[in-house]
Amino acid sequence: MPPEDHPDRDGGTPSVSDEQWAELVRQAEAGGAGAPKEPSARARMVTARLRAQDEEAARAQGAGRRFGRKPAEPWTPDGWRTGPAWQEMNGRRRRRRRLVGTLGFVAVLAALVIAMRPSLLTDHLPGGGGSADTTPLSAGTAPSEASGADPATVDEPFRGSPALSWADGAEGIEVPEAKAVGGMSRGEVEQALRATRQLLVAANLDPATLRGEKPQEALDLLDPLQKGERARLERSIADPSEKQDPLMMFSRFDPDETRVVGDVVKTSGWMTFEAGRSGSVEVHADYTFVYPLVRAGGGEEVARTIVRRKLTTALYDPERFIATRGKLSVVSAQQNVGNTSCESEDGFLHPSFPSDSSAPSPTGPEVDPYDREEWQPDGACGTVTRT
Incomplete structure (x- = not known):
């Protein structure tokens, strides 16, 4: 061998x-x-x-x-039995798609939830914040008088109202301290906050807007590159309808019918911000505005209309998004209105006065328009318990 x-x-x-x-x-x-x-x-x-x-x-x-160490476990390669079950993974993906689909449906209803690009729609919608609640509440039969409260007067338009102790106009819209988030600098976040404040003031407190004029200052704050949004708002002002309603963003009264008493509108609410997609910041605002009104032809009788708005805006880095530097995009807008006609679609708020007797009787539930704890869902015309 x-x-x-x-x-x-x-x-x-x-x-x-x-x-x-x-x-x-x-x-x-x-x-x-x-x-x-x-x-x-x-x-x-x-x-x-x-x-x-x-x-x-x-x-x-x-x-x-x-030494307390456990014996090593035998290694088994991931497979359809031993790894994450594909059925469960597919279920998670399906739930996410269902959420996106729901948000897409709400965006269609809102008509204000518009992204600059289709791929950005789901990224900029806050969970549960993209709906278009527009719940008008009729005054019914003069709740202030029925409750025995002292009626408002031209000299004291907020008498008997919780808003009496609220801040006057823009003083009630306070901007939180800014800090860098979402890849945006502190200065950019502060710019988004201040621009959102300007938008709220121009859309809800500016005398020209309240008189039903075109809210040009508010429109100029919006990004013209946000697909269709500014043009849609301008069309809603020029030709208002149920589906194209400027009241979704602006507080407007028919100058031939009513006018605001004095120069004070009461305001209460809050503003916050958070990181959006990398390269953006989102600002969330929730404010209630109380408008004292008299008839355009004169008189001493005073009515009050209460408008609560939830608004989410976004400021995008133009280096990463199709956006105009310093201009806001509207992510979502919602409103609840107390003491306005439920049938009108002319783009104006129509308050009911205590002496009105021809207004149709509302059939919905009673609602306190000053209650900021709960958001009133979209639904039938309700009855305010007070104005």
């Missing part, structure tokens, strides 16, 4: 495996038939190596117990 083929030579190819030699050794020790009476050098070497491996494993296991 050539030296390189001998099973007991280093580098040779053994004709019998280690396990087979070990079995022969065990048979020899037990006196089994056919076993060699004295194991060869190869058998003794294999036996010694196997014993040494067993002793080493026993020592390692004992050390693991002493």
Whole structure:
């Protein structure tokens, strides 16, 4: 036999495996038939190596117990049985798609939730904040008088109203302290906050807007690159309808019917901000405005209309988005209105005065328009408990 083929030579190819030699050794020790009476050098070497491996494993296991380590678990490759079940993963994706679909439906209703690009729509909608609630509440039969409260007068238009202690106009719209978020600098966040404040003032407090004029200052704050939004608002002012209603963004009264008493509108609410998609910041505003009104032809009788608005705006980095630097995009807008006609679609708020008797009786539930704890859902025309 050539030296390189001998099973007991280093580098040779053994004709019998280690396990087979070990079995022969065990048979020899037990006196089994056919076993060699004295194991060869190869058998003794294999036996010694196997014993040494067993002793080493026993020592390692004992050390693991002493130091509190758990024995290693056997590795099993991920598969359709052992890995994350594909059915469950698919279910999670399906739930996300359903959420996006729901938000898309709400955006259609709102007509104000418009993204600059279709791919950005779901990224900029806040969870549950994209609906278009426009719940008008009729005054019914003069709730202030029915409750025995002192009626408002031209000299004291907020008498008997919780708004009496609220801030006057723009003083009630306070801007929180800015900080860098969403990849936007502190200065950019502050710009978004101040621009949102300007938009609220121009849309809800500016005398020209309240008189039903075109709210040009408010429109100029909006990004012309936000697809269709500014043009849609301008069309709603020029040709208002149920689906194209400027009241979704602006507080407007018919100058031939009513006018605001004095120059004070009461305001209460809050403003916050958070990071949007990387390269943007979103500002959330929730404010209630109380308007004291008299008839355009004169008189001493005063009515009050209460408008609560929820508005979310966004400021985008033009280096990352299709956007105009410093201009706001409207993410969502909602409103609740207390004391206005439920049937009108002319783009104006129409308050009911205490002496009015021809107004149709509302059929919806009673609602306190000053209650800022709950948001009134969209639905039937309700009855305000007070104005």
